[in-house]
Amino acid sequence: MAEAEIIPIDAHSRATDRDQSPASRIRCRATTSSGRPCRNYAGRGSDYCKTHATNDESRQSHPSSRRGRERNTELIEQAQEDVSELGFQEWIRRRLAGDYFVDDFGYDPELARGLLLQLAKPLYDNYFRVKALGVDRIPNEGPALLVGNHSGTVAIDAVMMQYAVATEHPKKRAVRNVAADLVFRLPFVGPFARKTGNAVAHDEDAYGLLKRGELVGVFPEGYKGVGKGWRERYKLQRFGRGGFMEVALRTRVPIIPVAIVGAEEAYPMIANAKVLAKALGFPYFPITPTFPLLGPLGLIPFPSKWRIEFGDPIPMDDYPEDASEDAMLVFDLADRVRDTVQQMIYRNLNARRGVFF
Amino acid sequence: MAEKRRVLITGVSRFLGLRLAKRLENDDSIEHIVGVDLEEPPVEIKGLEFVRVDIRNPLIARVLEATKVDTLVHTNISSTPGRLGGRSSMKENNVIGTMQLLAATQRSERIKKVVMKSSTAIYGSAPGEPSILPEDHALKQVDLSGYSKDCAEGEQYARDFGRRRPDVKLAILRTQNLLGPTIHSNLASYFSLPAIPTALGYDPRLQFLHEEDAVEALYQAMTVDCNGIFNVAGDGIVYLSKAIRLLGRVPIPLILPAAQLAAEALRSLGLVDFPTDQLKLMVYGRVVDASRAKEAFGFSPKWTTEDALLDFRDHRRAEDEPSGKSRPSWERELFEYLKQRTEAPKETVDG
Numbered sequence: 014m015a016e017a018e019i020i021p022i023d024a025h026s027r028a029t030d031r032d033q034s035p036a037s038r039i040r041c042r043a044t045t046s047s048g049r050p051c052r053n054y055a056g057r058g059s060d061y062c063k064t065h066a067t068n069d070e071s072r073q074s075h076p077s078s079r080r081g082r083e084r085n086t087e088l089i090e091q092a093q094e095d096v097s098e099l100g101f102q103e104w105i106r107r108r109l110a111g112d113y114f115v116d117d118f119g120y121d122p123e124l125a126r127g128l129l130l131q132l133a134k135p136l137y138d139n140y141f142r143v144k145a146l147g148v149d150r151i152p153n154e155g156p157a158l159l160v161g162n163h164s165g166t167v168a169i170d171a172v173m174m175q176y177a178v179a180t181e182h183p184k185k186r187a188v189r190n191v192a193a194d195l196v197f198r199l200p201f202v203g204p205f206a207r208k209t210g211n212a213v214a215h216d217e218d219a220y221g222l223l224k225r226g227e228l229v230g231v232f233p234e235g236y237k238g239v240g241k242g243w244r245e246r247y248k249l250q251r252f253g254r255g256g257f258m259e260v261a262l263r264t265r266v267p268i269i270p271v272a273i274v275g276a277e278e279a280y281p282m283i284a285n286a287k288v289l290a291k292a293l294g295f296p297y298f299p300i301t302p303t304f305p306l307l308g309p310l311g312l313i314p315f316p317s318k319w320r321i322e323f324g325d326p327i328p329m330d331d332y333p334e335d336a337s338e339d340a341m342l343v344f345d346l347a348d349r350v351r352d353t354v355q356q357m358i359y360r361n362l363n364a365r366r367g368v369f370f
Numbered sequence: 371m372a373e374k375r376r377v378l379i380t381g382v383s384r385f386l387g388l389r390l391a392k393r394l395e396n397d398d399s400i401e402h403i404v405g406v407d408l409e410e411p412p413v414e415i416k417g418l419e420f421v422r423v424d425i426r427n428p429l430i431a432r433v434l435e436a437t438k439v440d441t442l443v444h445t446n447i448s449s450t451p452g453r454l455g456g457r458s459s460m461k462e463n464n465v466i467g468t469m470q471l472l473a474a475t476q477r478s479e480r481i482k483k484v485v486m487k488s489s490t491a492i493y494g495s496a497p498g499e500p501s502i503l504p505e506d507h508a509l510k511q512v513d514l515s516g517y518s519k520d521c522a523e524g525e526q527y528a529r530d531f532g533r534r535r536p537d538v539k540l541a542i543l544r545t546q547n548l549l550g551p552t553i554h555s556n557l558a559s560y561f562s563l564p565a566i567p568t569a570l571g572y573d574p575r576l577q578f579l580h581e582e583d584a585v586e587a588l589y590q591a592m593t594v595d596c597n598g599i600f601n602v603a604g605d606g607i608v609y610l611s612k613a614i615r616l617l618g619r620v621p622i623p624l625i626l627p628a629a630q631l632a633a634e635a636l637r638s639l640g641l642v643d644f645p646t647d648q649l650k651l652m653v654y655g656r657v658v659d660a661s662r663a664k665e666a667f668g669f670s671p672k673w674t675t676e677d678a679l680l681d682f683r684d685h686r687r688a689e690d691e692p693s694g695k696s697r698p699s700w701e702r703e704l705f706e707y708l709k710q711r712t713e714a715p716k717e718t719v720d721g
Contacts, residue, residue, distance in 0.1 A: 111615030117607050117657060118501045119575045194498025197654070200571025200626075203497065204609075207575070217500035217507070221659075 086154070086226045088114055089187060092122035099127075118222065119207035122187065126179070129209045133176045136169070140316050141275060145177040146361075147323040153184045156223040156266045157326060159230040160257060162249055162354055163238030165276030166299040168192070169314070174230060174271060175210070177321050189222050190230040191215070195296070216256055223264045230271075231257045233347070240297035242285065246277040247362060249355045255347040262337035267326035268350055272357035275319030278368050280304075318370050320361045324353060374401035376480075377592070378439040380425055380471060381446030382418070383407040385553055386487060389585045390443060391415045399593065404437045406430070407446070425467040431474035434481070442475055443592055444468065444486040447524055449517045450556060450643045457516065464520035465527075472531040475538075483539045485591045486528050490544045490601060490658050491518040495574070495650040503658045505544070505599045517648065525599070532597075541591040541667075546603035546658060547651075549678045550581030551685030559642045561679075562686060566614050567632045570623035574655025575607045580673035580681065587669050594667035601658040604675040610652065616676070617683050626653070 092114045096104065104127050107113050113123045137143050151157060164170060175188045191214040197203040212218040214235070222229045232238060237250035261268050282299045290298035304311030327350065336342055377394060381387040382405030394400045395416050405411060405420045421433050425446060434442075446467060451460040468486075475481055493503050494514055500507060514522055525542055532540040547557050557578075560566065579587075579602055587602045614621045624632055633649055636642040663669040673681065 109615065111612045113612070115607060115609060115612065119607065119609070121609075194496075197497035200569075204571070204573035208573075208609075212501050213498060215498070215500045217502070217504065221500075221502055 085116055089116060089120065089122050090184075093126055093185065093187065096123045096126040099123075115208075118189070118210075118212045118218070120187070120189065120210040121208040122210075125187065125209040129172070129205075130176060130179055133172055137173060137176045137180075140314075141173065141279070141319040143173055143177065143275070143319040143321060145181050145321045145323075147325075148177060148181045149183065150323050150325055151178060151182055151186065151228065151269060152267075152326070153186075154226070156226050156264065157228050158219075158223065158257060158261050158266050158268045159188060159228065159271050159323070160268055160350055160354065161230065161232055161271035161273055162247075162358060163232035163234045164241070164246070164273070165314075166239055166280035166282050166301065168232075168239055169279065170273045170276040171211075171230065171232065173276075173319065174273060174321060178228065186228050188230045189227045190232075191219055191222075193235060216260055219257065219260045220264060223260065223266050233257050233351075236296040240282070240285065240299070243277075243281045243283050246281075247274070247358050249351055249358070252347050252351045255343045258343045258347040258350070259337040261329050262332055262343065262346075265329045265332075267328050269326050270324035270350055270353045270357060272322045272324070272354055272361055273319070274321075274358060274361040274365060275317045278317035279314035281315070315369075317368050318365055320365060322357050322361055324357055327353075374399055375441045375483075375593075376400075376402040376404070376437065376439045377441045377443060378404040378406060378434065378437060379443045379445065380406045380467075381444075381448075382420065383409045383411045384445065384448070385548075385555075385581070386584060386588065387443075387445040388413065388415075389581070390445065390588050391418055393585050393589055402437070402439075404433070404439055406433065425471045426462065428470060428474065430471055431477055434474055434478045438480055439478075440480045441483045441592060442471075442481060442485070443588060444471060444484070445588070446471075447487060447489070447520060449489065449491070449648075451516075460517075461520055464517075465523045468524040469527050472527050476531055476535055481535075481538055483541075483592065484528070484531070485541045485543065485588060486524070487588065488521045488525050488528075488542050488544045488599075489517065490546045490603065490656060491648070491651075492521040492525065492544060493656060493658070494518055495654040495656045497654050501575075501657060503601070503656070505601055505659075505662055539595060539597050541596050542599045543587055543591055543663075544599065544601050544658070545584050545587070546577050546579040546601070546656075546660075548581050548584055549578040549682045551681055553581045556643055556648065558682065558686075561613070561617060561619075561682065563619070563636075563641065565620045565622050566617075567629060567636075568610060568614070568621045568623050569629045569653045570625045572653045573609050573611045574652055575657050576610055576613060576651075576655055576675070577603050577607050577657045578675045578678040579603050580671065580678035583671040583673055583678075586672070587663065590667045590669050591663075596666040598662070598666060600663040600666060600669075601660045602663050602669065602671075603658050603660040604671045604673050604678050605660075606675045607657050608675050608679060610655070613679055616679060629653075 115121045171190045178186055178188045187210050189210045192211045193214050196206050219229050233252040234250040280301050284300040286298040379387045379391055382391055388411055391403055391405055394403050403418045405418050406423055423433055447464045451457040528542055548555055
C-alpha cells in the first residue's frame, strides 16, 4: 500500500479506513460555514478533511478531469486488486457503507469482481469448460478494441469473454463491452450490466472508453447475431454499419478479433416467436428445445464445450488521419475484420472434437 | 480586463442570482451590479442596485438602457413549479421571460457579454443515450417536457440572439443538479426524506454540482472571454443506491407505476416538489462531460459529485439536530448532557 499517498480522494478514504479504526482517527480542524467544528475525519498526514484541505491537488487528479483520465484505469486496477484481498465481511461492509469506487461509466470493479465473476466461475470452469486461447495477445496496458461474434440467444458469450480476460490475462484486465440500449432499459439487468462494466453501444461511449485507455468489447452483429436461428449457427451476420471500425480508426486503437465457439449450442434457437417479440418490444423471442416448454428450467443452457480465441492485434496506425471519414475504406476494413473472425471460428470448430467435448 | 464591468443579474432574489451578486460584492473588476427580480433580495448586498421588474415586461429594455450595463447574467430559469404558482406560470416565466429579456438585450448597444443559466435537464434521461453526454449531443426535443423543454426553448432564443448579435459573447451554462448545504432544490428535499423512494430494479448514475461551484462557474463564464454552450458538473458520478447509503437513509424501492403515484403524493403533501417529468432522471440517470468548460474558461469544480453529496449530508445533519431555541429548557439540558456523554470517550482517545 505504498502508493496510497497519491491515490485521489475516493480511494484515499478507503485506504485509510482499513488502516485505522475510527476511534484512533483525528477529526478535521476546520470550522464549517455554519460555525460548527467540521465533523469529518482528517485525511492521512493532514489536519483537515478532504473538504477543507487547502491544497487542491487531490481534486485535480480525479479520474474524470482531463489530466486525471489516465488515472481512471489505475483506479480501476487498484479496486480490482483490492477486492481479491478483501474478505467477504469487509466486502459486505463496504457495500453497506457506500465505500467503493465507481467510474464515470458506472463500472463498479468491486461488485464485478466480487459478484459477477464469482457467479460466472462455475459456468466457465465446470459447465462450459471454456478453453481460452491467445489471451496474452491482448496488450497489458492501453486501449484495444475486441471484436467478437455474437451468438447464443442471451449474451452469455459476452460475460464469458469478460471472464476469460479477467482471470487468464496476466494483468487481469476488465473488458468493457458495449451493449444495446434494450439492456439498459430493462430493470435489474440494466443497472447490473452497467456496474459490471458495460456501456451503451454508441460511438460516443466506445470512443470515451478507448480514450481512457480501456479494453472495449464490441459485437458488431448485434441482435442479428444473438437472435439468429439454429440453421445459421456460426455464420457471421452483417457487421452493423461499421461504427466500430470508425471508432478504431479515429482513436488509432488496435483491433483484436475474437472468435467464440460453443455459445450457439448453449441456447439453440429453433424458432423465433415474432408476434410475442413484437408484443413485448423485444427484437426477437427465442424458442429453444427447452424454452418456454419447461418454463424457468428452460433457461438452463446446454453444457456445450466452449473455445474462445483472441487473434493477433490489427494495428490502425498506418491509416491516414482522416481514414474514418472514408466510408469505402471503413466498410472494406470492417469486412476484413469480419473475415478474420469467421476464419477463426471455423478453425476452432474443427479443433473441437464434438459439441459437448 | 482593463474596463470595469457593469453587470445585470436576473433572478437576483433566487438562489444562484443572489449568491452571484454576493460574490461580486467586493470584486474590484465590477463597477456596478444591478439586480432584477420580482421580490426584494432577502440579504443586503453592498452596492447592489435592485430594480423590481418582471423580465417578461418590455420595460426591461428601458432598465438595460438606464443602467448602462455591459454584461447580462440570466439566472431566472426556475425548475420548481410550486414556487411560481404552477406549471403554466413557470413556463411563462422561463420561456417568455427569456424571450423578452433577450429581445431587449438585442437592442442594447452596450452589451458585450451574456451568460445564461440553462440545465443538463435539457438532455432528458434515456437508456440508449451515451453514458457521458457531450454538449454537441443532438437533443431529442420531442421527448422533452416541463423544465427540460423550457431550457431547450430558452436556449433556442439564446442561440437566435447569438446569431443576430455576433459581436456579443454568449455563454450558456448547462448546470448539473445542484446540491449543497444551503440550496433548497427538488433534489435536496428528495434526499432529505427519511426514507427515499426509488424505482425498483433501476439504479441511476447521478452527478451533482456543488452550489459554490455553480456560482463560481457563472462568475468565470462571465469574466473570461468565452463563447458557446458548456456543461457544468462535479467530477465523478454516484449511483443512487450508493448516494442513499452515503446519506445513511433507507431506500423504498417501488415498481415504476407506483413510483409515479408516490411522486404525485409527495408533491401534493408539499414534501418534494418533484415534477413528474424529472422522474426519469431517477430511473435512468444522467451524466455529462464537463471538460469543455475547463478548456474554455478554466472552470474546474472544487467539489466532486461525492464531496458535494457529503457536504450536503453533513450540513443537513447538523440542521436536523434539535436547535436550542425551539425546545423547552429541560430538554436542551438533557440534550447537552447526552451530547457530552456520547462525545466524552472519543475526546480522550483523540487527546
